[in-house]
Amino acid sequence: MGPENSNYRNLNENPCSMCMPMGAILPFKGIEEAMVVLHGSQGCSTYMRRHIAEHFNEPVDVGSSALNEKGTVYGGEGNLKKALDNIIKVYQPKLIGVLTTCLAETIGEDIRRITTDYLAERGLEDLAIVPAATPGYGGNHPEGYFLAVRSIVETLTGETGTHAKVNIIIPNISPADVRELKRILQLMEVDYVLLPDISDTLDRPYEKPYTKIAKGGTKIADIKAMGGAAATIQMGITMADELSPGKYLAERFGVPLFNLPIPIGVDNTDLFINTLSNITGKPCPDGLKHERGRLLDAMIDSHKYNFQGRSVVFGEPELVYAVAKTCFENGIFPLVVASGSKNDRLGKLLEREIELAPEKPVILNEADFTQIREKSKAAGVNVAIGHSDGRYLTEKEGIPLVRLGFPIHDRVGGQRLLSVGYTGTAMLLDRITNTLLENKYKTYRSVMKEKYFRDSKQRIAGAK
Amino acid sequence: MGPENSNYRNLNENPCSMCMPMGAILPFKGIEEAMVVLHGSQGCSTYMRRHIAEHFNEPVDVGSSALNEKGTVYGGEGNLKKALDNIIKVYQPKLIGVLTTCLAETIGEDIRRITTDYLAERGLEDLAIVPAATPGYGGNHPEGYFLAVRSIVETLTGETGTHAKVNIIIPNISPADVRELKRILQLMEVDYVLLPDISDTLDRPYEKPYTKIAKGGTKIADIKAMGGAAATIQMGITMADELSPGKYLAERFGVPLFNLPIPIGVDNTDLFINTLSNITGKPCPDGLKHERGRLLDAMIDSHKYNFQGRSVVFGEPELVYAVAKTCFENGIFPLVVASGSKNDRLGKLLEREIELAPEKPVILNEADFTQIREKSKAAGVNVAIGHSDGRYLTEKEGIPLVRLGFPIHDRVGGQRLLSVGYTGTAMLLDRITNTLLENKYKTYRSVMKEKYFRDSKQRIAGAK
């Protein structure tokens, strides 16, 4: 099942994705005492801070080398070093991510050299700088995210003794999801390094006094030792190998890689739990088994309502895969599966589910919302699952939207949305089922009227 | 602030409450290996099972003595004993609750004597029978609930040595809420007896094989020892003393009583945590402090949207109090606070909040939905918070409903709704805020049109 050729036209009308450096900022926000600088026009940093802040409702400080026209001619090395000087003085970070942008890449800035020189010049031995080449045209934000994680690992992780910890490398999921993963790991008594950990940094408690950099995040010392881990579990099955931090750890340090889907849905969560058990030899505890039982119970209770669901799932490929799989499990058959990224794995990974489904979905790669809307309308979709920009599906086609993923800017609590693990899956399913039910009740009268009283002026009461 | 005289008419039109035995069944479902029998017409049991099953999506086996016309003349003793025989044989319970109904009470059945005789006749020393007089006209389901809990304690709890456990007596909250209380108690390292505990019994995992009585529930041995506890925390501030199990334990066994609101909202949860700290001498752990900080952060992020909320809160008095308080805390000022019960405490308990509020709410006692609807309309309410029957407020007045409490029959997952503690409060608030936001966006175009283009046919685009 190959994706539909999305490039039936050149115009990208109402995009379903953001640019690479946007995604690359996020992992740096999940490392202790880290800052990040964009090497390029100051507008990049401003736009991205604005969008990240709006989603998480949190301060998002991102520096910029503020390149100007002169920089485009003479290079931006001086600006970048100045930016680092200022940031180090004011924020005193332990780590700085330096990301390029369209501008820096187009003029060919060598940030690895510049930052290496910088550290030497300034004699900053305790500071880590992680450079990553993330031009806006090099991919979309999901690719930027993984590339940044890989760069972090490539830069920090070194030879080390083996130890019993498990590396958990995660994609762009909500802080609540991260906390839930940590709770599950704790229940399973697994010693782990989770990278990146935004659970406190991008959902930080109100606390006095305000600190410029939020507490929390993955410890740098832990990242340095990831090469000695017992195994890596990476939730990045849709990602290309060259973007895969887990693949790097496997190839460079021989850490066994288990590349798994995000644990949303029964199968995906089973796989996560079973893989953990397999690695550590520890059984699934009763508490988790009960959570699984409760999820199954919830799925049974809702299965008739869910089976009436015809869904479109869109957003970042990794999340889209896990959610689409969950939809298949529950008979909320996806008819449109769309990602803004170039990604040929998504469709292939869903092959087995698609084969068993009563109707074949359209898989859209490099999709924009105009395509998503057209295909959803054609397929008779009645529920959309994805980030806030899908609200146009509601406004134009009356398809209700279950908000999930990034960004959520027209509702509160995107950072608190819980969807992973057995309990999180049940919560996600309840949101979907209740959206279907709400829509059903809302349209009941008009549906019945259309069916039985088309030609009369009679009104129908007594719905439900 | 006294309640409005609700009895401005005799008619109860669209009731906001159920009858006493309905409420009394629920606590028995939260005790290990317990069954319950209604002494009366079989219809009572059938109706109540139906409604409880629909809310929890769980099997709800409740016996009936199936009294018929003959019984109304000659008494129902024979029938009740037969019912006990059959239930004991098939279900092998450790405890049976025997509840009266309109019929049994009107004909004057003495269930205490009958059940005492029964145990003696059959020689069933290991079986506990808890009788409770719950005629349908004796109160509403919230009163039935507390009366049943009190009867359980009165019947089971005996003299015992003192111990360090804390009694936690809870009202009708969701299984998810109960689990959350238990999680908090565990975090606080408090040794406790929680009564009743429906967290597993009325939200049981799918599990093989099926057992007639669900696993879980408060242990009978624990209930027997409640008289020796260090203290009782009872979430029942709206309940009359004669219905208060905690009061009984205090008066009979000298267990200090802390009668608290349900921990929904910052103040209420602080009070719960602080009381626990005070009793046990144990501090609030960091994890909980972070949860509190996250709640505050969420409250700040949403405060402007919430301040535009004008709410009606209705349902069981105990829940209504906690939710109304939470609404006051967040500027979602309640303008109608309604309960179907006769309850003169609710208004008094909210006095301080009402005094500080910009508009005084109407407090409705013994309310029906017709009153609630009229008062809500008059007050310009824009969000309703309560159980599913409030859907009429949406259908008739366009007031969106945030479903909470019992019963929820037109959406799934009522048993999984989490609203207590800091984290639960944040989830409840997100549901409320997002309901306000959804409604705002939905009506934005018409509002702007009304304001600026009343006389034109121009359509407005570009909302948000």
Next chain:
Amino acid sequence: MAMTEKQLEEILAQYPSKTQKNRKKHVLVKDSTTENPQVIEANTRTIPGIITNRGCAYAGCKGVVVGPIKDMVHITHGPVGCAYYTWGTRRNKAKTEDPDKNFINYCFTTDMQESDIVFGGEKKLTKVIDDVMSIFKPNAISIAATCPVGLIGDDLGAVARKAEEKYGIQVLAFNCEGYKGVSQSAGHHIANNGLMQHVIGKGALEEAPAKYAINLLGEYNIGGDGWEVERVLKEIGYHIVTVMTGDGKYEDLKNAHVAELNLVQCHRSINYIAEMLEIKYGTPWLKVNFVGVQATIDTLRNIAEYFGDEALTEKTEAVIAKELARIESKLDQYKKICEGKTAFCFVGGSRGHHYQGLFRELGIETVLAGYEFAHRDDYEGRQVIPDIKLDADTKNIPDLTVEKDPERFKLKLSPERYEELKKKIPLGQYCGMNVEMKDGTVIVDDLNHYETEEFIKILKPDILASGIKDKYVIQKMGIPSKQLHSYDYSGPYAGFNGALKFAEDICMSFSSPTWNFITPPWKDEPLLTGTVADAEGVA
């Protein structure tokens, strides 16, 4: 999978001996080879402590029969619970021509308090009627009694009469206290008597306003069933005088006497009225069944046969052909999914019988069936009625005796034509459920939760059609359940469209991938089996 007598005995052996003896008479393993037809005990007292699915007389009267009449206000006289429990729960749909005269979404009660029990509730009831009249001005009012009302001696009849005098509308009092009779069946009887005595025949019409005038009895328009039936009947050319009582109107009901024929869908709840209408007005009744495609077709042909008009017959066939053409291929798709599966079919009314045919059309065999509140004739056919011994509970429900209406009785058919038709169509007849069931299948009266579980273990059905009270027992045992009380908020299931919708909904249960997950992997499977392939192990 069939049931042996031995297996049945083992199940019942778990009961105390008296209970065992009692329940044995309510359960049959169908055997058509017995000398005399098998007898089943029904409509007897519920055993205390059995988790029955039965309701009470109030449920049958107010909840089932009277409640759906949309232009009346129905007041429940009693404490608040009983009114609440019948509020919207039956999913009787009603459309509104006059939005001010549709009270189907309302719930009215006197909400009796302790003092009303002590001092009597008549005064409050009178005031509530005053409230209702001043606010709603309905065409008529009903009052339904709950348990305590009879016990404290409130005279509903007297209150109703006074209100009738004061307001000049009909106020019907139903003494349907919950303890009366042995199930909701008593309530149907009480309701039927009341409607017959006080409403039907009170209308001004002397003749039907159109040809082929019929009443549709025992159709409660759950999930819109009645609408689908009416759609087809109207297309053929029938004039429906009144539907009792789904989407029903008091104003229409008054003229029920003018119909040429009464169709009886739910035999149990309405046969009293059908009988009395025949005696009083000379209108024959025909047992119909609009559940299932073939049953609907047979029914339509039977009705046409009754009227004996060639054009009508032709139109009937044309409509049948058109409808079949529209749905058949879709049904075939669904059938592929259902074929070879088995079902339990346990509901009230006549549905325990009716739905077996629809299941069969989908390729699903019913291996156990029964009724909540049936009488023996619902199982064995009306021919056993003379042999039924009435117990005290049933005798306590006052019987209504009607006679030929001196002015409005009109013989619709000559006795000869009647007898001739009777051979072809079920005119005034109902053969019951049992005759249609296969040998070895189980017939259970008043099935309870315990027996449900036990029968499931033995018969291992693929689906259970029942109600919400046992729905979750069934699903916890890993078996899909189809609610046939409220249709799980789906429907309609009657007629052609309904058969399709039912097929779709049943297939949903079989096709939903959800059921693939009901065994946790750590119980039956080694860790990682079947899933490890997904993990990309790099050593």
Next chain:
Amino acid sequence: MAMTEKQLEEILAQYPSKTQKNRKKHVLVKDSTTENPQVIEANTRTIPGIITNRGCAYAGCKGVVVGPIKDMVHITHGPVGCAYYTWGTRRNKAKTEDPDKNFINYCFTTDMQESDIVFGGEKKLTKVIDDVMSIFKPNAISIAATCPVGLIGDDLGAVARKAEEKYGIQVLAFNCEGYKGVSQSAGHHIANNGLMQHVIGKGALEEAPAKYAINLLGEYNIGGDGWEVERVLKEIGYHIVTVMTGDGKYEDLKNAHVAELNLVQCHRSINYIAEMLEIKYGTPWLKVNFVGVQATIDTLRNIAEYFGDEALTEKTEAVIAKELARIESKLDQYKKICEGKTAFCFVGGSRGHHYQGLFRELGIETVLAGYEFAHRDDYEGRQVIPDIKLDADTKNIPDLTVEKDPERFKLKLSPERYEELKKKIPLGQYCGMNVEMKDGTVIVDDLNHYETEEFIKILKPDILASGIKDKYVIQKMGIPSKQLHSYDYSGPYAGFNGALKFAEDICMSFSSPTWNFITPPWKDEPLLTGTVADAEGVA
């Protein structure tokens, strides 16, 4: 609370020394007693690594000025991000007469890929224009360049000209690459030049179609501001030719030359055009301010003064009186809540200045204010313009020189009348923000997160008016924030209704009980204090 020079120095001392030196010139403690007016540095390069709130040239051109024109399709030529980031984020409202010609909710981009960077993006851009024309048929198209476009040498102008030839509509190319200039201000300039050169004056009208014809410049209809302003202006009797550019139309814009007067709301973003319109068409411009009640009143009176018509003046006063009567008592209620509080007011455009008046009307003193991307004249007044030294970045933005239009230039006022009016009303004048600020208050150009925190610690304001990027820094410090970019999804805030809405929203922040909880009890209070009274201890 005022700021001392010493405190200021302590704050800046945290910076590296070069940065410290630079920033010092951008911060003033207002002192009206100095011999010469205080000078502030503005519109200079952003210091790298400072967490500025400034945006880029693309943001100013496409995001601010060009984007709101609703009947044009605006194509962002570049990788996907920049188009996405300007999609709906400014909350420019637009109503639609013709729903097929309102593209305000759309986002169009060429979504350049790596290969486009390597091989050039002109081809793709051409194809995208083809797509747009075949699907949307807009009245005109704009193309906005993002960073890489200029670097790889795509010739937007050439592509645009070819498309114009092919489709016979205007295609405007804006070389507003993000790195140009020092902030979005460069983008405003580029946009203004483009619109002036290619759009304004291209319309067919020679004269205004009605009396009192005006243009409203620098009003972007955020949250509906423009609608409120239009409501009042129309009621008085003005004819609005075009609004630039909130809810603006390309078709109207073309006729902007016929207005009798240009109102300038946002001085920074649009003063270029106002100046050029005066030179080319002889239309004077008036600095207006519709933020705040008194400002709105003053503005309305000034406009009436300009036209000098008695009836107009009377109608103006009548409308003012009516509006005041409607809102005054409500505003007084809000004022009670706000009185005595202090604010920071840091926004772009002219809002950092405008909102101070509205705050003052509510009793709130602004203790710190500044602009993101202003020039010195926005602080110090237009009289300093001749003294401003342009740096290289600004010089790089091509300047447009216009001349009297030989056909359409029309002197609207005699030079004498002009000079006379100038004494009464701000005709062609803007005095800047500084002059209105009190001594001891702080004026900051290009405020950043670090300074925001430090100033908060010293000045302890009650509320901060700023944007979403610093909103959460502010709120985490326990201080309410009012977004004046997007109004926190509220608005309008302009005019009379807007003032009321703003007052309501500000009061919300002060009144919301939420802020009572910002200190956790275990930090500042003993356990159970203040709350134990609620617990009913029974020993």
